[in-house]
Amino acid sequence: MGILGVVILARHGDREEFFQDPYSYETAHTTLTPLGEAQEVQLGSFLRSQYLNPDSPQFINGISTDIAKDLQLLVRADNGAESGVIADSAVALLQGLYPPTPRSAAKLANGTTIVGPFGGYQYIPIETVEPEQSIDLEGWTECPAFREHIQRFYDSPQFKKKAQESGRFLDELKPYLFGRSNNLENMWNIFDFINVNYIHNETFAFRLPPTFLEQARALANFHELGVFTDKETDGIGNVAGRTILPSITGALERIANPNDPLSLVLEEISYKPFLSLFNITGIHAKYPDLQGIPEYASAIALELRNNDEGETYLRTKFKNGTTDSDFRTLHLFGHKEDIALNEFVYRMNLAAIDGNQKWCGVCNQRTTRGCSICTDDVKGHPVPHVPTIESGTDKPWAPLLGAQNLPFFALFAFILAFFGVFKLYKSRRPRLQGYDPIPTAATYYDVPVSYPSMYKQGY
Structure with missing residues (x-):
């Protein structure tokens, strides 16, 4: 099927x-x-x-x-x-x-096939x-709220209890760490160092006691689960x-x-x-x-089926x-x-955290990763108004566009049209010859697109 x-x-x-x-x-x-x-x-x-x-x-x-x-x-x-x-x-x-x-080949005009x-x-x-x-x-x-979450985990009774329980093992592990910190906060780096050397360093793998790698893995699992999970879904x-x-x-x-x-x-x-x-x-x-x-090289597969x-x-x-x-x-x-x-x-x-603006708010980030240009949801005040051509305001010539001058402009436009020199063009963005515009997200999600049937047939 x-x-x-x-x-x-x-x-x-x-x-x-x-x-x-x-x-x-x-x-x-x-x-x-x-x-x-x-x-x-x-x-x-x-x-x-x-x-x-x-x-x-x-x-x-x-x-x-x-x-x-x-x-x-x-x-x-x-x-x-x-x-x-x-x-x-x-x-x-x-x-x-x-x-x-x-x-994966192409046939050239001269009859040659290039693979x-x-x-x-x-x-x-x-x-x-x-x-x-x-x-x-x-x-x-670069997420301040996440850093606070990490610190709360390290300060939790659960973490302190685990640190006390694992203290003896971490002390026994110290000779194999070559100067690296052996506290539980550093458990990811401890495990990674041991695991990498166990795979690639024959002398290290021979010297490491049989159960040490798995004990380190178990503590690293505890550590990373505490850091990268939460009781609340959001x-x-x-x-x-x-x-x-x-x-x-x-x-x-x-x-x-x-x-x-x-x-x-x-x-x-x-x-x-x-x-x-x-x-x-x-x-x-x-x-x-x-x-x-x-x-x-682990993998999750999300298969769509009818x-x-x-x-x-x-x-x-x-x-x-x-x-x-x-x-x-x-x-x-x-x-x-x-x-x-x-x-x-x-x-x-x-x-889901959909987009940088929401991420900036969730993380309480105000400067890096584009957060400096976010809206008042993060900054606490509105984005400064930037005058635009479309607004018709904030310009030195704005008074000329007042209602009192509309009859003059209407008469001027009529005269130009009468002499055939005034044309109204449909708004269009300039486009270089031979180039297509860069696709936007709307291209993929909002606008129905018809594709040649051969792509669904695998040709």
């Missing part, structure tokens, strides 16, 4: 050590490793077997299987925190999703999302998930639109949105074993890294089956 399309959220692959400030989550430089590249290619190949294989029950109806069609795909990657690791992971994943093929480089490598566009330009994939950085602790929600629901609505060729959306992200989204949708409550940091009555439903699946051989179906919000798309969108909109 196949499906309408899918939105995929994928975590990046293995990388070098990645330091994050425990109080602000500002980051240091890191790099994707060859292992990480291989993990992402493997994930891409798995997704190809699920969604681009005509024999798969999850085959996306009408999608091009061998040659990537730009109108059918939308790929976005966080290009902030992890120094290009996430964007590079997206490139690697796409190599597995749409591998090189000799069909793309590297045996037909396919260059699929990736939108790199910069934190300074969009809050979508990294809503937690709480600031869920900000990493709340800011990505509009792009998810928007993509699903586009896929559900039969006039839109979009069929597969990939958003390459860090682990933080996973934690928040699992909390918002009730996955953590229903599946306690998923209450932790997802593995490298039932026998023609209603559109959403099926959620999760694959925890490359060690999982297949997807695992998850049920959202306590449901025991697929959820209607309308219900999913409605519930998500209740928690």
Whole structure:
């Protein structure tokens, strides 16, 4: 039967050590490793077997299987925190999703056929999302309210109790940290250092006691869940998930639109949105074993399907890294089956942070990430009035436009029209020859667009 399309959220692959400030989550430089590249290619190949294989029950109806069609795909990657690791992971994943093929070729006028480089490598566009330009994939950085949330977590009785319980283990761990702080506030960095070296440093892996890595992982899970979740669905602790929600629901609505060729959306992200989204949708409550940091190259798949009555439903699946051989179906919000798309969108909109202006208010941010030009919702006073041509006021010639001068202007216009020199032109924006205007959000969401049928047929 196949499906309408899918939105995929994928975590990046293995990388070098990645330091994050425990109080602000500002980051240091890191790099994707060859292992990480291989993990992402493997994930891409798995997704190809699920969604681009005509024999798969999850085959996306009408999608091009061998040659990537730009109108059918939308790929976005966080290009902030992890120094290009996430964007590079997206490139690697796409190599597995749409591998090189000799069909990626062009026949020239002289009869010569040219196959793309590297045996037909396919260059699929990736939108790199910069934190300074969009809050979508990294809503937690430079957010004062989120920093306050982190501090409240560190000051909570729950955290202090855990710090006391883990004190002995953290002291035993100190010789393996090479001068790094061993307090619970620094637990993410402790775990990341141990995990990276356990994978890449043979001597370190040999010396580390058998249970230390898993104990550190458990404490890191406790730490990151406390930071990137919240008791309230619309709480600031869920900000990493709340800011990505509009792009998810928007993509699903586009896929559900039969006039839109979009069929597969990939958003390459860090682990933080996973934690928040699992909390918002009730996955953590229903599946306690998923209450932790997802593995490298993990993926959430949101599959759109039609039932026998023609209603559109959403099926959620999760694959925890490359060690999982297949997807695992998850049920959202306590449901025991697929959820209607309308219900999913409605519930998500209740928690979503849609746009910079709302983010500035939620985060109590007044200066960075575009908040300095927000309205009085953030600044506390209205945006200064900027005179415009259309307003007809605040100009030295405004008095000339008064009612007492209208008869004069009417007579002058009549004289010009009489001599054939006065023409009224329909307003039109200037346009360079051969160039189309840049599409806006309305192009995709508000204005019905008709596309050639071949894009839905996979030609």
